[in-house]
Amino acid sequence: MESCLNEIDFVILEEGVIAQDVIAQKINEKKPTDDTDAFYVADLGEIINQHLQWQKALPRVKPFYAVKCNDNKPVVWTLAQLGTGFDCASKNEIALVQDLGVLPERIIYANTCKEISHVKFAAAHGIQMMTFDNKDEISKVARIHPTAKMVLRIVTNDALSCIPLSVKFGATLNECRQLMECAKTLSVDIIGVSFHVGSGCMNPQVFAQAIADSRRVFEIGTSLGFNMNLLDIGGGFPGMDNDKITFEKITAVINPALDHHFPAASGVKIIAEPGRYYATSSFTLAVNIIGRKIIHRASTDSDDKQRTVKTIMYYLNEGLHGSFDYCELPYYLSKPILFKKLCPDQQLFNTKVWGPTCDAWDCITDQWKLPELQIGEWLLIQNRGAYSVTISTTFNGFQRTTTHHVISKEAWKILQKIKKGNQSPAEEQVQVVWNFNC
Ligand SMILES: Cc1ncc(COP(=O)(O)O)c(C=O)c1O
Incomplete structure (x- = not known):
């Protein structure tokens, strides 16, 4: 590591392993009572x-x-x-x-x-x-x-x-x-x-x-x-x-x-x-459902019939003061992928999805239809690389979300090839040391 100017942390994945496998591995490694912190995997x-x-x-x-x-x-x-x-x-x-x-x-x-x-x-x-x-x-x-x-x-x-x-x-x-x-x-x-x-x-x-x-x-x-x-x-x-x-x-x-x-x-x-x-497509955010509130409200149909509407409020451990940029949400919020596999005929409900802070503006969306999920379950939200890590705050004492950076073996080889053709002799002098595990 002599003349190390920078340390860049990322993992070169083994042949055949992809970023989604890393997300699954990280979630499976976590103990639900000790660590359900949100995290990104950046490909x-x-x-x-x-x-x-x-x-x-x-x-x-x-x-x-x-x-x-x-x-x-x-x-x-x-x-x-x-x-x-x-x-x-x-x-x-x-x-x-x-x-x-x-x-x-x-x-x-x-x-x-x-x-x-x-x-x-x-x-x-x-x-x-x-x-x-x-x-x-x-x-x-x-x-x-x-x-x-x-x-x-x-x-x-x-x-x-x-x-x-x-x-x-x-x-x-x-x-x-x-x-x-x-x-x-x-x-x-x-x-x-x-x-x-x-x-x-x-x-x-x-x-x-x-x-x-x-x-x-x-x-x-x-x-x-x-x-x-x-x-x-x-x-x-x-x-x-x-x-x-x-x-x-x-x-x-x-x-x-x-x-x-x-x-x-x-x-x-x-x-x-x-x-x-x-930046957008490289980041997937894994967030945990930390709270839930089920609400039944009476509503009147157009034909004057009374019925009860069920809405589920989910509270996640990431919100508008963290990884979500309120300016872009209506245009750029990807639908979540449910980490746990569900049966295909599961009923979907209206939801309201909140961030973890005490701010009532901290509402991520009310546009997702989701099944009834439990506290502790994980949602994966793709395309979260833009204006997320750079705008996130520690409002209410919540820590910034960690990123695990990975690259596939194949992409790594392509990068080496492109890099060779790009660097000027002066730039080649600068040594960058990267920490990676295979
Ligand atoms: C001066 C300037 N350049 C570039 C950008 C990047 O824009 P975008 O992320 O939409 O490509 C911004 C975004 O605010 C900007 O202010």
Whole structure:
């Protein structure tokens, strides 16, 4: 373990063993009276699959993974091995990525309003690319990091997205010229344009419009003498298909829009900042039913007949203050898999599923129909990798949920192969030690 800069904990699975087997093993090992803590199993192979799909579907777009989405070290490390860049929002995210041996050229500091000390840190650590959308930020950068390469973030029409971001970030097209003139006066360099269509984009056409708008801003920048050579199309890509949107529907809009407004011959480098896309599907959450309340309520049918409706309230040991992101739930909550096998004709009931805290807002969903389950039973919820570990709190004294990271033998071999082709000689110098058990 000499010259160990980092320790990355994950397990390389034996031939034929998959992540689901690990979940089953962990649950079976637990003693119901001593330990029913929720846990995640993260399958790093899923991240590799997503990456291979990205390369095929968006060959002109280099992904800069948005670390905010899931900053577990093995996740970030896997992406570093795959050769992605990184979108960092703070000095801690920059430090995390750099500790894994990633060079500054592979990092964009994509936060339009940065703390002065964080800008200083970025400057001291060689980070050049940074986003902005206002004059004050340009003045700040001119003072603290005058050699930065600035990327102007513009607003998008993202009102239909799960989490619209343009209410807080982005300059309107009308504001762009003035901002760029201000940068010129302060001798700050602008190299391109960025946008974000909102996390959980529901309308691919927003990408097409934003790419067209970016072209207009490129023209303004070029007319002012900037060498505009970077387009950053942000995040917003789904991490799992749902009935409203798929990755394919989005790429089918992006590729022709890029070819039209930024053809390969233009020489413009195109990057994106996907978070959800990479992290979602790799994490499965195992949660335990810690409490239950059965409610019978009288209700009147449309034909005036009285009947009794049974609703079961389940209390889980994970909730909105932990692994569940209330902003995205209606769109992205997978139905649970019941760990215990049930007979197929089991009756299903209306349920209300709560988190463990004393907060009455801590309701995960009332949309699941579930059979009558007992305290101590386990539910498995897939696709929990995005905005879960990074937003969870210890509200009410509940601990953060542990993650067991695994990778199949096959995926491990693929990663080694990709890694060989990706690393620059400087990056190969950095030694990362991983702890794994077979
Ligand atoms: C600047 C920026 N880039 C990228 C992302 C990642 O977005 P997503 O997870 O939807 O891909 C976010 C999410 O909030 C963001 O604010």
